[in-house]
Amino acid sequence: MVIVKWAVIIIALVIIAGLLAGQLGLLKGTPPTDLGVHDGKLKPPSKTPNSVSSQASLYPDHPQRDYADIAPFPVSGGPDATLNRIASIVDGMEGAKIVARExxxxYVQFTTRLMKYVDDAEFxxxxxxxxxxxxxxxxxxxxxxGVNRKRxxxxxxxxxxx
Structure with a gap:
C-alpha cells in the first residue's frame, strides 16, 4: 500500500512539474530560423510525426512523407483574398498569433492553452x-x-x- 501511495505522489508531482514548466514558457521550443519560401518550397516536414505539409510529395524519400501529406487549399477570389480569409479565420482561433503577413x-504561431506548446504554421x-x-x-x-492536421x-x- 505504501508503494501505491508513493507512486501516486510521484505521478502527481510529475504532472504538476509539467504544468508549471508549460506555464513558465519552458515548453515553447526554439523558433525556427529557416521558415519561408525557398526555391518555391516551404520547409520540409519534420522527421518525426508532428507536422503536415501540402508539399510532402516533393520529398519522396522523407521518413514522414505519408504522415505529413495534406492537400493544399484552393484559391477562391484570388490569392490575396484567400490569404486574407485564412488570416481572418486564424485571427478567431484560440492561441493564434500572426507573426508575418507578406x-x-x-506565418502564424499557435500556442496551446495549458502546456504552452508552440506550433508554427505557414501559408x-x-x-x-x-x-x-x-x-x-x-x-x-x-x-x-494529430493536432496540426486537425487545425x-x-x-x-x-x-x-x-
Whole structure:
C-alpha cells in the first residue's frame, strides 16, 4: 500500500512539474530560423510525426512523407483574398498569433492553452500551381497526436464554407 501511495505522489508531482514548466514558457521550443519560401518550397516536414505539409510529395524519400501529406487549399477570389480569409479565420482561433503577413505568405504561431506548446504554421500562394500550400509543425515532441492536421483541416472547412 505504501508503494501505491508513493507512486501516486510521484505521478502527481510529475504532472504538476509539467504544468508549471508549460506555464513558465519552458515548453515553447526554439523558433525556427529557416521558415519561408525557398526555391518555391516551404520547409520540409519534420522527421518525426508532428507536422503536415501540402508539399510532402516533393520529398519522396522523407521518413514522414505519408504522415505529413495534406492537400493544399484552393484559391477562391484570388490569392490575396484567400490569404486574407485564412488570416481572418486564424485571427478567431484560440492561441493564434500572426507573426508575418507578406504578399503571398502568412506565418502564424499557435500556442496551446495549458502546456504552452508552440506550433508554427505557414501559408504560401504558389503562383505556378495556383494553390495555397501550407506547412504546420510542432516545435517540440516526436508526435503531435494529430493536432496540426486537425487545425489545418478546420481552417480548410472554414475557408470552404464562408
Amino acid at each position: 504578399p503571398g505568405y502568412l 504560401w500562394f504558389d503562383p505556378v500551381a495556383g494553390v495555397i500550400h501550407m506547412r504546420s509543425a510542432s516545435r517540440l515532441g516526436s508526435s503531435d497526436l 489545418i483541416e478546420f481552417i480548410r472547412q472554414e475557408l470552404l464554407n464562408p
